[in-house]
Amino acid sequence: MTPASFDRPNPANPRVQRTRARILTVARRLLAEVGPTALTYSLLAERAQVTRQTLYRHWPTREAMLADVMLESGDAAGYPTPGTNPREVLTAYLHSLRQGLADTATASALMALAAQADRDADADQALARISQDRHQALNELLAPSGIQMTADEFTLLIGPVMFRRFLDRQPLTDTYIDTVVTHWLTTTVEETPPTR
Numbered sequence: 208m209t210p211a212s213f214d215r216p217n218p219a220n221p222r223v224q225r226t227r228a229r230i231l232t233v234a235r236r237l238l239a240e241v242g243p244t245a246l247t248y249s250l251l252a253e254r255a256q257v258t259r260q261t262l263y264r265h266w267p268t269r270e271a272m273l274a275d276v277m278l279e280s281g282d283a284a285g286y287p288t289p290g291t292n293p294r295e296v297l298t299a300y301l302h303s304l305r306q307g308l309a310d311t312a313t314a315s316a317l318m319a320l321a322a323q324a325d326r327d328a329d330a331d332q333a334l335a336r337i338s339q340d341r342h343q344a345l346n347e348l349l350a351p352s353g354i355q356m357t358a359d360e361f362t363l364l365i366g367p368v369m370f371r372r373f374l375d376r377q378p379l380t381d382t383y384i385d386t387v388v389t390h391w392l393t394t395t396v397e398e399t400p401p402t403r
Contacts, residue, residue: 216264227265230255234276238312243319273316274333278340293352297388300345301368305379308372318373354396364391
């Protein structure tokens with residue numbers, strides 16, 4: 208039996224939800240402890256006290272699991288809320304992104320997927336899923352403002368932050384984020400002046 212042929216667990220089942228959450232918590236700890244290369248399904252199964260079959264039922268590929276580490280392990284308390292002022296929404300979103308990228312597990316998972324994406328279809332699909340999910344989430348936050356970003360516009364906003372964090376290796380300061388937001392607003396949409 209191949210890993211892809213396992214029956215998928217019912218996501219509505221509370222027991223399945225608890226198991227999934229526990230596995231993702233252990234995966235985050237292991238990413239911070241041993242890094243993405245050493246995070247195998249054997250090690251994760253041992254530490255999470257589940258079988259490898261359970262892991263394959265939830266995530267047929269390691270890349271799918273890494274994507275869920277990023278997408279499902281965020282701090283909901285620090286996530287922005289929808290708003291009518293695009294500058295405030297974009298700034299809060301980038302602050303939330305900065306907080307997520309400062310997390311060792313999240314950054315490790317992202318870099319592992321990026322390193323494999325050119326030669327591994329599963330990693331490429333996982334990155335595409337992450338990007339689409341975050342793009343959709345930002346559009347939901349922006350909906351009350353009447354702004355909806357295209358995929359290219361989303362890339363123009365996120366790109367400088369990712370470059371700064373992973374290539375420049377410089378701090379993502381509030382000033383830098385404000386500059387990115389201002390540049391995006393002035394080159395992408397006509398910003399409505401604030402009312403006084």
